[in-house]
Amino acid sequence: MNNQTHITEEAMNEYLDGLLGQEEQNAFEGHLEYCTECYNRLAELRFVFQAMDELPEVMLERDFQPEILRAIAPAIVPNDISVVASSQTEKMDRGLSSTTWLIFIIQLIAAGFLFFFAIPSVLGRIPLSVVLQYTRQVQMALVILLQNSLPEWRQLWGTVQNFSGVLIRFWEQGIRLPGWIQSSALEVFMLLAVATLLWVMVNGWLLWRRKLGNHISIWL
Amino acid sequence: MPSQTDRDLVRQARQGHTEAYGELVQNYQSRVFNVCYRLMGELREAEDMTQETFIHAFRHLGQYDPDRPFAAWIRRVATNLCINRYKTHKIDSLPFDEELEKPVPGDPVTPEAVQLQAEKSEKVRAAICSLPPVYRVVIELRHFQDLSYTEIAEQLNLPLSDVKSHLFRARRLLAEKLRPYE
Numbered sequence: 105m106n107n108q109t110h111i112t113e114e115a116m117n118e119y120l121d122g123l124l125g126q127e128e129q130n131a132f133e134g135h136l137e138y139c140t141e142c143y144n145r146l147a148e149l150r151f152v153f154q155a156m157d158e159l160p161e162v163m164l165e166r167d168f169q170p171e172i173l174r175a176i177a178p179a180i181v182p183n184d185i186s187v188v189a190s191s192q193t194e195k196m197d198r199g200l201s202s203t204t205w206l207i208f209i210i211q212l213i214a215a216g217f218l219f220f221f222a223i224p225s226v227l228g229r230i231p232l233s234v235v236l237q238y239t240r241q242v243q244m245a246l247v248i249l250l251q252n253s254l255p256e257w258r259q260l261w262g263t264v265q266n267f268s269g270v271l272i273r274f275w276e277q278g279i280r281l282p283g284w285i286q287s288s289a290l291e292v293f294m295l296l297a298v299a300t301l302l303w304v305m306v307n308g309w310l311l312w313r314r315k316l317g318n319h320i321s322i323w324l
Numbered sequence: 325m326p327s328q329t330d331r332d333l334v335r336q337a338r339q340g341h342t343e344a345y346g347e348l349v350q351n352y353q354s355r356v357f358n359v360c361y362r363l364m365g366e367l368r369e370a371e372d373m374t375q376e377t378f379i380h381a382f383r384h385l386g387q388y389d390p391d392r393p394f395a396a397w398i399r400r401v402a403t404n405l406c407i408n409r410y411k412t413h414k415i416d417s418l419p420f421d422e423e424l425e426k427p428v429p430g431d432p433v434t435p436e437a438v439q440l441q442a443e444k445s446e447k448v449r450a451a452i453c454s455l456p457p458v459y460r461v462v463i464e465l466r467h468f469q470d471l472s473y474t475e476i477a478e479q480l481n482l483p484l485s486d487v488k489s490h491l492f493r494a495r496r497l498l499a500e501k502l503r504p505y506e
Contacts, residue, residue, distance in 0.1 A: 117492045121466075121473075148499040155448045155502060156467040160441070162361055164354040168371075169346050172378045177342055 111135055111142045119146075120153055211307065214300040330394040338385050349378050352395060356402045362464055363406040365453035373409065377402040399469055400479065403461065407480075410457040451501040459494035466491055 111119075111132060118124050119132050136143050330351075336344035353374060360373035381388075381401045388397050452460055458480075465471045465479065477487045 113492050113496070114488060117488070117495065123473075148503065149495055151502060152495050152498045153467075155444075155498075156463070159445055159448050161354065161358045164357050166371075167350075168353050168357075168375055168378065169349045172349050172375055172382075173342050173346050175375070175379050176345065176382045 110139065111146075116142075116146055116149060120149055207307070211304050215304055331390050334385060334388060334390060334394060337382065345378075345382055348394065348398075352398050353378070355395060356398055359399050359402040359464065359468070360406060362449070362452060362468060363403065363460060364409070365449070369409075373402065373406055377405055380405060396469070403464060403469070403479075407457070407461055448502065451498050454501065455494055455497060458490055459497065462487060462491045463494050463498070 115124065115128070115132060119129065124132060136146065330348070333344045333348050337348065356377050357370055357374045360377070361367070361370035364370045364373055377398065381398055384401075388394070452463060455463065461480065462476055465476045466473075471479065473484060473487050473491070476482075476491075477484045480487065482490075
């Protein structure tokens with residue numbers, strides 16, 4: 105370390121971390137005696153060290169023990185350190201958020217459409233009229249099932265039926281597309297169905313990864 | 325060396341005695357919460373991560389080396405889970421929750437000193453929270469968990485040169501952020 109060269113950032117940090125050898129330390133301190141710039145830079149860093157050292161611990165105002173014990177209790181296999189995976193215990197006292205429920209319901213509906221419309225009509229090459237008939241039969245079965253349970257479901261089902269009626273009319277009339285797209289309604293629908301399927305799969309994968317994230321990779 | 329008590333408690337917990345693990349939770353929940361609070365910067369998140377840490381640790385007690393301090397291990401688990409949270413939630417910056425800056429026992433007792441200390445701590449925490457996640461983590465590991473450069477590199481699976489660069493840069497950023505309050 106000569107008179108012209110300032111102390112490097114690395115040396116300054118290593119000095120404060122106590123990692124410099126005696127000789128380097130002497131040279132370092134000798135430089136500080138006449139170099140105001142390095143002295144000031146060191147003072148700033150020293151202040152950071154001091155601030156970290158003096159940062160008080162935050163007082164904990166609640167006891168996590170009961171919740172943690174409740175969470176781990178069902179997972180224990182007595183006299184064994186192995187545990188039974190239990191998704192219910194991953195998140196304590198927290199159900200799914202309303203947004204997650206909404207996404208789940210939308211995905212369920214999308215998956216239903218995929219199952220009743222797209223797959224039978226294309227994979228099995230079943231005529232559209234048969235698919236619609238098939239769908240109506242499923243609807244009727246569900247109506248009977250629901251009517252036999254709670255009366256409130258009838259009203260809800262009526263709404264769903266109206267909605268599906270609109271969708272079916274839309275389907276029968278065909279989808280109007282710009283002239284430059286040479287696709288049939290079925291192809292467009294299939295495209296949407298595949299996109300929906302991918303969306304459901306990717307979402308499922310993301311949820312799975314989030315749940316298991318701690319076990320997969322934990323590093324930045 | 326860890327205290328005999330910790331070693332005993334871990335052994336019992338491994339055998340399925342939840343009361344023993346409950347005692348470990350009692351002993352270390354405050355330290356774990358502080359790690360999470362420094363890394364997450366927000367009360368609710370820190371609480372969630374504290375609970376998650378102890379549940380995760382319980383399920384992985386088999387990986388704990390009884391010859392090493394339990395405190396260091398559980399803090400390491402907390403740090404890793406917070407890092408994971410950064411990644412899964414794509415957290416780049418943190419909101420800072422100021423409500424916890426309260427005097428702790430042993431702090432200066434005059435109201436002015438208490439107020440001054442609380443303000444200073446608040447600003448330091450806010451400065452830490454404003455750092456990019458990887459900088460925040462190296463600061464936590466070096467200054468609060470007292471790990472060497474090499475240990476940090478091993479824990480984060482990063483080259484030593486990267487650890488030094490992150491740490492030095494983080495400190496310089498903190499120095500810049502704290503400068504007006506000197």
